[in-house]
Amino acid sequence: MTTIKDVARVADVSISTVSALLNGTARVSDKLAQRIWAAIESTGYSPHGPARSLRLGRTRSIALVVGDISNPFFTSLAKTVEARAVEAGYMVIVANSDEEPEKELKLLEMLREQRVAGILLTPSGHDPSYLQALARITDIPLVLLDRMLPQSAFDSVVVDNLAMARMATDYLVRLNHRRIALVIGKQHIWTMEQRLHGYREGLRLAGIAADPTLELVADTRIETAYEVVQRLLTQPNPPTAIFAANILMMLGAIEAVMDMGFRCPEQVSLAGIDDFPGSSAIRPLLTTVTQPIEELAERAVRRLLEKIDEDPASPRKTNPQTITLMPRLLIRDSCSRRIVPPQSGGSISR
């Protein structure tokens, strides 16, 4: 492997001249610059990143740690993060925590060893020991993405998840639905917790009593959502609407509905969260609450880069900052107005 020394020798200049040219640290005469570039070309020289990192005490990579990169939501996030980071001269290390706090912590430790310049994290844990472990790595700029950790003081960029669920529930209520089922993920994840609350709040505001049998807990995957919804639909008095609290669970739900022979939206209305490439090939077109994913990613990267740049100067002077973005209800074809039973004609609470 050729080094800066070799280049200097071949170009017949000193090491520091090559370095100056490469870093724009000082002006180098055109003639020498010429010779140096030629030498770099002929030797196939490439600056040694780790050596540079060691010397400079910083690195040009940032990390993105998500729960499941195959979840289209995270994929979109990753794509934008990568694009913005590369624009800013950083490479992106992507890591999967599989939603397992322990694996996540291990990854973070590896990332810390690599001295990544900063970390974007969708935290998978929540309990005190997790929080404490997280705190250990705060010597590296960290921004939480998509999920916050309410008890702690990290910068975060999130969407108002409570509003998301409230909007969806509210919409279904306005379509006259009263028995609205929820398919939700495990609640220790902030987004899921918020969505559960948003759903309940939506019902409460409509004066509808919560029915625990309509709150189905899946685990954020298609398969489990399929199972719980299938089971629900075999019960007597099935709901007239289902709200699935993430995209994968939405997919499981709609499959179950179709497989059980229910027509959507005529018999069961379905509302969900987020879009994904290909969702437009599903009929009926899904009514969803969508998050501004690109903006989420952009804000997070921007905030992280800010922290990276400010960190050395003013040590954690600034208060942790939370940026909350608003979702949008995208009305399409998977929800329809519930026809109230013949006789009474009224639609007052039940």
Add this chain to the structure above:
Amino acid sequence: MTTIKDVARVADVSISTVSALLNGTARVSDKLAQRIWAAIESTGYSPHGPARSLRLGRTRSIALVVGDISNPFFTSLAKTVEARAVEAGYMVIVANSDEEPEKELKLLEMLREQRVAGILLTPSGHDPSYLQALARITDIPLVLLDRMLPQSAFDSVVVDNLAMARMATDYLVRLNHRRIALVIGKQHIWTMEQRLHGYREGLRLAGIAADPTLELVADTRIETAYEVVQRLLTQPNPPTAIFAANILMMLGAIEAVMDMGFRCPEQVSLAGIDDFPGSSAIRPLLTTVTQPIEELAERAVRRLLEKIDEDPASPRKTNPQTITLMPRLLIRDSCSRRIVPPQSGGSISR
């Protein structure tokens, strides 16, 4: 930032003892080990990766460069690659080339500077200047993934793409289709070129003359596929079957078919390539040729790790190796037997 020196001082041992303990290079007495671990804990020490890399001349990250991480095919690939790499103690740097050779080359240069231990690449270029630029970075172990570069001598792990298209075409032919349209991506990408040939070969073997108006060139995205298929279907004498040569184009095609009011598979049969999370929510269920994505990723990672380990020892002695995996036809509901025009008596229904 605390260093190994600090740890040594706090634990009151020498630097090399700490290093020996950390690397398992030599046995350290239990008592000292105890003290050292305590010191590491109390100082929050984390080994300095770049320094280590500099010293050892190697790094613990590998790179995965794909054309578009939001393409579910690449996402699946990335997921498995990440998992296997982490198992082997490597982090994965994911980068998007956006299918632009120039951007890709720039990324590869950055990766080379970082001295990643190896690179997994789905090459986006093909012309001589690209190949030449690629050759410049071959001091880093490189394995091509999903696509090969026939003119060059790189290790590659691919699926038999020609067979993929032949299988799909053949299947449609067996269902009695004669006018089979193809939606294909730009041909300078190996996979697309192979699929085009496979399609043509499938027709040829069936004694069907190729019809250039049925070969629709999109650019691997949903939107363009939608457009070209929509245009096709407004023509007189539309095809009775469409084969879309990747998953995104398949999605665009099925949307166009539905939006134009054609029923699938009754009026138009559709065959595609690959699955994705959520494809099972699309009706009809898509008949596709699926690639063994996990195996593809696993083989590629394995080969890359081999190269990483062998490289220093026996320099490129071994011939470039190409691993070709076989696809599988997954028959579901989007293709049906074509009913031959009235008079002749028709074929057997299925």
Add this chain to the structure above:
DNA sequence: CTGAAAGCGCTAACAA
């Protein structure tokens, strides 16, 4: 403008 040299944190060879 250019050259010599220190030192970033770490590992490993060698000495004790």
Add this chain to the structure above:
DNA sequence: TTGTTAGCGCTTTCAG
């Protein structure tokens, strides 16, 4: 078993 030290490739004073 433990301690001392050279040097990985680079940037950056500091002198010429």
